[in-house]
Each structure stands twice: as C-alpha cells, then as structure tokens.
Amino acid sequence: MADVNRGNRPLSPHLTIYRPQLTSMTSIFVRLTGNAVIVAALMIVWWFAAAASGPDAFATADGFVRSWFGDLVLFLSTWAMWYHLLGGLRHLIWDSGHMLDVKRSETFGLAMILASVLLTIFTAIVV
DSSP: OOOOOOOOSSOOTTTTOOOOOOHHHHHHHHHHHHHHHHHHHHHHHHHHHHHOOOHHHHHHHHHHSSSSSHHHHHHHHHHHHHHHHHHHHHHHHTTTSSOOHHHHHHHHHHHHHHHHHHHHHHHHHHH
C-alpha cells in the first residue's frame, strides 16, 4: 500500500534549483516544435478542405493563409519543421551511442540551431 505520510519526506528538487542546459532546452524545443508543426499542418489541411468545399469557404481560408499572420505562421512552421528534423537526427545519433559527451552534444545543439535558421531562410528565398 502507498505511504500516505508524505509530510516527513523530503521534496524532490524543483526546476528552480537547476540551471537550464543547452542540451535539455534544445530537447524541450524539439518537442514544442513537433506540436507547432501539427498546428501548421492543420492549417494547411483546413486550406485544402476549404478548396474542396467551395469558393466561399476557400476564399475565407485563402484570405487567412495569405494574410500577414498566415505568412508568419507558415514561416515559423518552416523553421519548426527544420528544427524538429535536425533534433530528431540528433536524437538518433544519441540513440546509437555517439556524441553523448557534454562538449560535442552542446556543439551539435548550437549547430542544430544555426542550421535550422539558415535552412529556413534558404527555404523562404527559394520557395
């Protein structure tokens, strides 16, 4: 049976005690960007569904997607897609047992941030 007398036991450390590390923050952002990509994908699905529904629905969806806010969402979701992809590759490298020391994992985290920004700018210029 579970011990219900928790008043005498010490509390586990809270996040306020720890200094945020680059590897933990980049890993958290991989999860957040995964959710952001889902939101952007839902917006694109809405645009396609509106195109299939008729001209009035498409005009509404297309107006939103082509607005400044829609452009901003699509631009940021492009960054989120690149960041999430590079973060997934980093996790695959870690799962294979490579680059687990602090110096190389932090270097790869910085490279992942820089590469995602550069790939986003390249994508925006080319596409």
